[in-house]
Amino acid sequence: MLSLEHLANNNLFKGLPAGDFDELASICQEQKFKRGEIIFHEGDVGLGFYVMISGMVKIFKISMEGKEQILHILKPGEPFAEVALFAGSSYPANAMAIEKSKVVFFPRQAFSDLISRRPSLAMNMLATLSFRLRQFAHMVEAISLKEVPGRLAAYLLLENKESKTKGEVHLPITKSQLASLLGTIPETLSRILAKMVKQELIETKGATIVILDDEGLHELAEGEYRLS
Amino acid sequence: MLSLEHLANNNLFKGLPAGDFDELASICQEQKFKRGEIIFHEGDVGLGFYVMISGMVKIFKISMEGKEQILHILKPGEPFAEVALFAGSSYPANAMAIEKSKVVFFPRQAFSDLISRRPSLAMNMLATLSFRLRQFAHMVEAISLKEVPGRLAAYLLLENKESKTKGEVHLPITKSQLASLLGTIPETLSRILAKMVKQELIETKGATIVILDDEGLHELAEGEYRLS
DNA sequence: CGCTGCGTTGAGCTTCTTCAACGATCGTGG
DNA sequence: CCACGATCGTTGAAGAAGCTCAACGCAGCG
Numbered sequence A, B: 001m002l003s004l005e006h007l008a009n010n011n012l013f014k015g016l017p018a019g020d021f022d023e024l025a026s027i028c029q030e031q032k033f034k035r036g037e038i039i040f041h042e043g044d045v046g047l048g049f050y051v052m053i054s055g056m057v058k059i060f061k062i063s064m065e066g067k068e069q070i071l072h073i074l075k076p077g078e079p080f081a082e083v084a085l086f087a088g089s090s091y092p093a094n095a096m097a098i099e100k101s102k103v104v105f106f107p108r109q110a111f112s113d114l115i116s117r118r119p120s121l122a123m124n125m126l127a128t129l130s131f132r133l134r135q136f137a138h139m140v141e142a143i144s145l146k147e148v149p150g151r152l153a154a155y156l157l158l159e160n161k162e163s164k165t166k167g168e169v170h171l172p173i174t175k176s177q178l179a180s181l182l183g184t185i186p187e188t189l190s191r192i193l194a195k196m197v198k199q200e201l202i203e204t205k206g207a208t209i210v211i212l213d214d215e216g217l218h219e220l221a222e223g224e225y226r227l228s
Numbered sequence C: 001c002g003c004t005g006c007g008t009t010g011a012g013c014t015t016c017t018t019c020a021a022c023g024a025t026c027g028t029g030g
Numbered sequence D: 001c002c003a004c005g006a007t008c009g010t011t012g013a014a015g016a017a018g019c020t021c022a023a024c025g026c027a028g029c030g
Helices: A018-027 A108-117 A119-145 A148-162 A175-181 A186-198 A214-222 B018-027 B108-117 B119-145 B148-162 B175-181 B186-198 B214-222
Strands: A029-033 A038-040 A048-054 A057-062 A068-074 A094-097 A101-107 A168-170 A202-205 A208-211 B029-033 B038-040 B048-054 B057-062 B068-074 B094-097 B101-107 B168-170 B202-205 B208-211
Touching: A018 A101, A018 A108, A048 A108, A057 B119, A068 A119, A068 A175, A068 B119, A101 A108, A108 A119, A108 B119, A119 A148, A119 B057, A119 B068, A119 B108, A119 B119, A148 A168, A148 A186, A148 A208, A148 A214, A175 A186, A186 A202, B018 B101, B018 B108, B048 B108, B068 B119, B068 B175, B101 B108, B108 B119, B119 B148, B148 B168, B148 B186, B148 B208, B148 B214, B175 B186, B186 B202
Parallel strands: none
Antiparallel strands: A029 A101, A038 A094, A048 A101, A057 A068, A057 A094, A168 A208, A202 A208, B029 B101, B038 B094, B048 B101, B057 B068, B057 B094, B168 B208, B202 B208
């Protein structure tokens, strides 16, 4: 039996009767992954879904030529691979731990049973999926309609908004991974960071980025301005 | 009161007790839109969601410079704008009728009540959203990892698979709209179609495209081949 | 200490977009 | 029924953004 206190605060399980946690605990199992370990491949049969406990996981696609596009970076508390539960039965992308990670795995059938008995759980899951859809719509817009400087600016502003240290963004992932998340390659990202520094929009200290010109970044992100 | 026979066959409502249809009919309303009419704008408060009855609707984003990216093309039977029901309250993109269209509108609260009382409806909605997430993952992959010829080839093969007339694809939308759906512009699409014709992968007769080399298109779509 | 992965920079090239012009098609109103 | 305008589609030439390839510095870790 597994301690699921972490999960009680989780958005997905909010409002769930206490008794149900025991039932959940009896059907789920903890799994650990080392940095770089694959959790599942695209196309694998989806036997269940996961909730992050600690560490960090990336969901990504990879092309024939080896270029990678990260779809999500998952942090503690977030569920992933829920899609395989409700539509089709295979995972739509790959998942890899990008640091040592601990996750909880919920087998498909047992969870599906519970969800159909618990309207609040179903509603929470609907909210989760809807949120994901929003993120995806945003991602498609960014990749298709904005140039790399705009995407980077939007990313920095978003990270800054969610960070405690206003004005200083601590990149949670390597710059190579960030490039892949933004739909570009490390070389391009590096050049654009350099340009932003030269234009005094930001300063870089390794993995920390200091935001000097918040308004300038907003204009870049909105496409009102360019980094010529 | 509205006749909802069309909806009984709808995936979303499959398995719903007959009595619930009366309840649904009492809360929903029919709406008509002319070609080119806006159904809602991105950011509008989402008062409910829609199901297509007839016609065709596009969901799209638009950039500062006016470039458009189509996220979905909706055909009869498909629901849209469900996201606004469950997460946030605003529509995440714009919707426009691209032909004369009829839709049914379901107000938020009434539908939300019903869904929390009907597990099967909740499960169907989860399946719908999950399917959308898959589509989006696929779209991000295509736009980010494939070049335009690859995306076009993938589109043609998909349309052909879902069409009755094997080997002949009837484009359901204009080529300009198709360009926007594929994340490019009409000029580029036109040039690539011309190249594909020259390489005898396809033939074009207006809005009909004849597939001459199915395997060649597959190789293009998978990135194993290029249209040099 | 050396290896490996990360990050940076330069040069050249490919793909795609932009801008412009023009032909074809379609729907509509006279 | 024809004529007109609007939209759509095509093609050319030029330019820009980003990618590829290559080289190299650097840091962390075994």
